[in-house]
Amino acid sequence: MSGIKYLILAEGFSGDPHYGKTARGVLRYRRDDVVAILDSTRAGESEDGVPVVATVADALPYGPTTALVGVATQGGRFPPAWMDILRECIEAGLDVENGLHVFLAHDAELRGLADAHGVELRDLRRPPADLSTATGANLDVPGTIVLTVGSDCAIGKMTVALELDLEARRRGEQSTFVPTGQTGIAIAGWGIAVDAVVADFIAGAAERLVVEGSRRGGDLLWVEGQGSILHPVYSGVTLGLYHGSAPHLLVLCHEAGRTEIEGAGGGPHPIPPLAELVDLHERMALTRRPARVVAVAVNTRALGEDEARAAVAAAELETGLPADDPVRFGAARLVDAVLAAR
Amino acid sequence: MSGIKYLILAEGFSGDPHYGKTARGVLRYRRDDVVAILDSTRAGESEDGVPVVATVADALPYGPTTALVGVATQGGRFPPAWMDILRECIEAGLDVENGLHVFLAHDAELRGLADAHGVELRDLRRPPADLSTATGANLDVPGTIVLTVGSDCAIGKMTVALELDLEARRRGEQSTFVPTGQTGIAIAGWGIAVDAVVADFIAGAAERLVVEGSRRGGDLLWVEGQGSILHPVYSGVTLGLYHGSAPHLLVLCHEAGRTEIEGAGGGPHPIPPLAELVDLHERMALTRRPARVVAVAVNTRALGEDEARAAVAAAELETGLPADDPVRFGAARLVDAVLAAR
Numbered sequence: 001m002s003g004i005k006y007l008i009l010a011e012g013f014s015g016d017p018h019y020g021k022t023a024r025g026v027l028r029y030r031r032d033d034v035v036a037i038l039d040s041t042r043a044g045e046s047e048d049g050v051p052v053v054a055t056v057a058d059a060l061p062y063g064p065t066t067a068l069v070g071v072a073t074q075g076g077r078f079p080p081a082w083m084d085i086l087r088e089c090i091e092a093g094l095d096v097e098n099g100l101h102v103f104l105a106h107d108a109e110l111r112g113l114a115d116a117h118g119v120e121l122r123d124l125r126r127p128p129a130d131l132s133t134a135t136g137a138n139l140d141v142p143g144t145i146v147l148t149v150g151s152d153c154a155i156g157k158m159t160v161a162l163e164l165d166l167e168a169r170r171r172g173e174q175s176t177f178v179p180t181g182q183t184g185i186a187i188a189g190w191g192i193a194v195d196a197v198v199a200d201f202i203a204g205a206a207e208r209l210v211v212e213g214s215r216r217g218g219d220l221l222w223v224e225g226q227g228s229i230l231h232p233v234y235s236g237v238t239l240g241l242y243h244g245s246a247p248h249l250l251v252l253c254h255e256a257g258r259t260e261i262e263g264a265g266g267g268p269h270p271i272p273p274l275a276e277l278v279d280l281h282e283r284m285a286l287t288r289r290p291a292r293v294v295a296v297a298v299n300t301r302a303l304g305e306d307e308a309r310a311a312v313a314a315a316e317l318e319t320g321l322p323a324d325d326p327v328r329f330g331a332a333r334l335v336d337a338v339l340a341a342r
Numbered sequence: 343m344s345g346i347k348y349l350i351l352a353e354g355f356s357g358d359p360h361y362g363k364t365a366r367g368v369l370r371y372r373r374d375d376v377v378a379i380l381d382s383t384r385a386g387e388s389e390d391g392v393p394v395v396a397t398v399a400d401a402l403p404y405g406p407t408t409a410l411v412g413v414a415t416q417g418g419r420f421p422p423a424w425m426d427i428l429r430e431c432i433e434a435g436l437d438v439e440n441g442l443h444v445f446l447a448h449d450a451e452l453r454g455l456a457d458a459h460g461v462e463l464r465d466l467r468r469p470p471a472d473l474s475t476a477t478g479a480n481l482d483v484p485g486t487i488v489l490t491v492g493s494d495c496a497i498g499k500m501t502v503a504l505e506l507d508l509e510a511r512r513r514g515e516q517s518t519f520v521p522t523g524q525t526g527i528a529i530a531g532w533g534i535a536v537d538a539v540v541a542d543f544i545a546g547a548a549e550r551l552v553v554e555g556s557r558r559g560g561d562l563l564w565v566e567g568q569g570s571i572l573h574p575v576y577s578g579v580t581l582g583l584y585h586g587s588a589p590h591l592l593v594l595c596h597e598a599g600r601t602e603i604e605g606a607g608g609g610p611h612p613i614p615p616l617a618e619l620v621d622l623h624e625r626m627a628l629t630r631r632p633a634r635v636v637a638v639a640v641n642t643r644a645l646g647e648d649e650a651r652a653a654v655a656a657a658e659l660e661t662g663l664p665a666d667d668p669v670r671f672g673a674a675r676l677v678d679a680v681l682a683a684r
Contacts, residue, residue, distance in 0.1 A: 133575050133576075134574055134575045134606075134607070135607040135608070136574070136606065136607020136608025136609070137607070137608070138608065139607075139608035139609065140608070194541060195540075195541045195542040196540060196541065196542065197540070197541050198537075198538060198539070198540065198541070199536060199537045199538065199539050199540070199541050199543075199544050199578060199579045199582065200537040200538065200575075200576065200579065201541075202541050202578035202579075203574065203575050203576070203577070203578060204575070229581070229626070230585075230626070230628060230629060231585075232476055232478070232545060232585050232586075232628055232630070233475050233476045233542075233545050233546070233585075234475075234542065234545070235545070235581050235582060235584075235585045236541060236544040236545060236578040236579060236580075236581050236582020236583070236585070236586075237541045237542065237544075237578060237582070238578075238581075239571070239577050239578050239580075239581040239582075240541065240577060240578020240579070240581075241578070242577075243572075243573075243574050243575075243577045243578070244574075244578075246574075246608075264476075264478065265476070265477040265478020265479070265481075266477075266478025266479070266480065266481035266482070266588075266630060267478070267481065267630060268630065269628060269629055269630045270629045270630070271629070272629060280625055280626070283622055283625075284571070284572070284622070284626070286572060286574055286611060287572060287611055287612045287613070287614060288574070288608060288609060288610065288611045288612070
C-alpha cells in the first residue's frame with residue numbers, strides 16, 4: 001500500500017491497554033507496513049514482532065518513511081517531549097501523519113521545519129477544504145452499501161467493517177472498506193473524519209466517501225460507522241453519516257454485557273434492547289433509501305469462550321438475525337448474511 | 343434591546359418574496375429596532391412602515407448603529423457591489439452584523455477598515471472558539487425545555503418557537519426563546535448557529551444554549567429547531583440539536599400540503615405521515631430524557647381560510663394532538679397544550 005513504512009510514535013504508551021486506537025489499528029490491519037515502534041520505556045522489546053526502539057535515530061535503520069502519531073497526548077497541544085520527537089522525525093526526513101484532534105499544520109514551527117526538510121505533515125482528521133452539503137449523488141452509487149451501526153461508541157464498528165471487508169475479499173468480492181475516522185483513514189490511506197467537518201456537511205462528507213469508495217472499485221462498500229443514534233454526545237454525527245452514506249444494509253454492533261452508554265455525562269443513559277435498536281435504525285432510514293439490519297456483530301472481548309457463545313446466541317434469539325463475533329469466531333456468518341440480503 | 347438600531351442591507355432584494363430570511367425575521371420580530379432598509383431599486387417606498395433608502399448616506403439621518411447583512415449573496419464571497427456598501431457602512435461608523443455563511447472577519451480589507459473606524463464586525467454564524475462536546479449539564483437545566491421539530495426545513499420552526507414564547511410571556515411566564523440559527527441570533531441578540539459548528543460539538547453547542555437560556559431567566563425555554571430527523575442533508579444537525587438541548591416536550595411543525603422534503607437531491611424524499619413522525623421523535627429521545635410531542639404547528643400560508651382550518655383539523659385527527667397555525671390563528675391553543683403537559 002503506497003510504499004509507506006511506519007514508525008509508530010507511542011512514547012510511554014505502547015504497553016498501555018488503552019494504547020492509542022490509531023496506533024493499535026494500524027498495527028493490526030497494516031502490520032506489514034510498520035517497521036518500528038518508538039517507546040523509550042520499552043526499548044529492546046517487540047510488539048507483534050515489531051521492534052520497539054528508544055529514539056528516532058534508533059528507528060532509522062529499519063527504513064521508516066513516515067512517523068505516525070497515534071497516541072493521545074494530554075490537553076490540546078503537543079507537549080514539549082512530543083515536540084522534540086516530532087522535530088527529530090522531520091529532521092530525519094520522515095513524513096508525519098497525525099490522528100489527533102490537534103493539527104500539526106497549525107504549528108508554525110513544525111510547518112516551517114517540514115518545508116525546510118521537504119517532508120509532508122498529514123493531519124488525518126483535517127477535513128477537505130471543499131466540502132459541501134449532500135447532493136443526492138449517494139443514491140446513485142452502484143453496488144451495495146453496508147454501514148456498521150452500534151449501541152455505543154468504541155465497541156468495534158470500524159473493526160467489524162474491516163473484518164467483513166477482508167472476508168468478502170477473500171471470497172473474491174469487489175469489496176472496499178470506507179473509512180470515516182482517523183484510525184480507518186490511517187489504515188486505508190484515504191477517507192474523511194466525518195466528526196471533524198462542519199455540522200452542515202456531515203452527510204455531504206459521507207456522500208463523498210461512498211462515491212469515492214465506489215470509484216475505487218467496490219461493488220460492496222463497508223462504511224465504518226460512528227457513535228450511536230441514541231448517544232447523547234455524538235448522535236448527530238451518527239445520523240448524518242447514516243443518511244449521507246445511504247446504506248442499503250446495516251450491521252448492528254454491540255458489546256455483550258454493556259447496558260449503558262459509556263462516558264456520557266448526566267447520569268446513566270441505558271441502552272435499549274437490541275430488537276428495539278434494530279427497529280429504530282430501520283425506521284430512521286431515509287424514506288427514499290430503506291435500509292435493513294441484516295446481522296448483529298457481538299463484541300465478546302470481555303467474556304470467556306462459553307459466555308461468548310452464549311452472548312452470540314442470545315443476540316440471535318432476541319433479534320431473529322444472524323449474530324457472531326467476527327474477531328473471535330471469524331466473519332463468515334455475518335458476510336453470509338450480508339451477501340444473502342443484497 | 344441593547345440600543346441597536348438596524349439599517350437592513352437588502353440591495354435588490356427587499357421586494358423579493360424569498361427576501362433574505364434573516365432580514366425578514368428581524369423586520370418581523372425586532373420591528374422597533376429597524377430604522378431603515380437599503381435597496382436602491384425601491385428607494386422612497388416603505389416596508390412595514392420602515393423607509394427604504396438608496397444609499398448608506400441616505401440612511402444615516404435615521405440614526406442606525408448597525409448594518410445587517412440579511413440577504414443571501416451569490417456564490418461564496420461578497421460581490422463587488424456589496425463590498426462597496428459594506429465599506430460605506432464601516433466608514434460611516436456602523437457596526438456590521440452578517441448572517442451569511444461567508445464571514446466578514448475572513449476579509450482582511452474589511453477587518454482593517456473596521457479596526458481603523460473602531461466598529462465591530464459580527465458574523466452571526468461564526469461558532470464560539472471554545473466549544474466542546476456535551477457534558478450532561480443539559481440534563482440539569484431547571485424548568486421545561488420545549489424544542490420545535492419538523493417534517494422539513496423552512497416550514498417555520500423558528501417562527502413557531504418565537505410565537506409561542508411571545509404568547510407565554512404575555513401570560514406572565516418566565517419564558518425565553520433559545521436561538522440556534524443566524525436569524526434567531528439576529529432577533530434575540532445571542533445564540534449559536536448549531537449547523538456551523540464542528541460536527542462533534544453539535545450537542546455541546548445545543549447544551550450550552552439551554553444552559554445559557556436558563557441563566558437568562560427562563561423556566562420555559564423554547565428552543566428553535568433545525569432541519570428534520572429524516573432530512574437527507576441536515577438530519578445530523580437536527581438530531582444533535584435534539585439530544586443536546588435535552589427537551590422535555592416537542593412541538594411538531596409541518597407545512598400543510600407538503601408531501602416531500604424540498605430541495606434535497608436524488609429524487610423525491612416522501613415525508614412520512616404525521617403520526618409516524620410523532621412516534622419516531624418520541625422513540626428517538628435520549629433514554630435518559632424521554633420527550634413527548636404535545637402539539638402540532640401547521641403552517642397554512644399557502645392556503646385559503648377554510649382550507650387552513652381544515653388542514654389544522656386534519657392534523658388533530660391524524661395525531662390526536664392539539665394543532666393550530668400560531669401565525670394565522672394565534673398561539674393560544676399550542677401554548678395551552680405545552681403548559682398543560684409540563
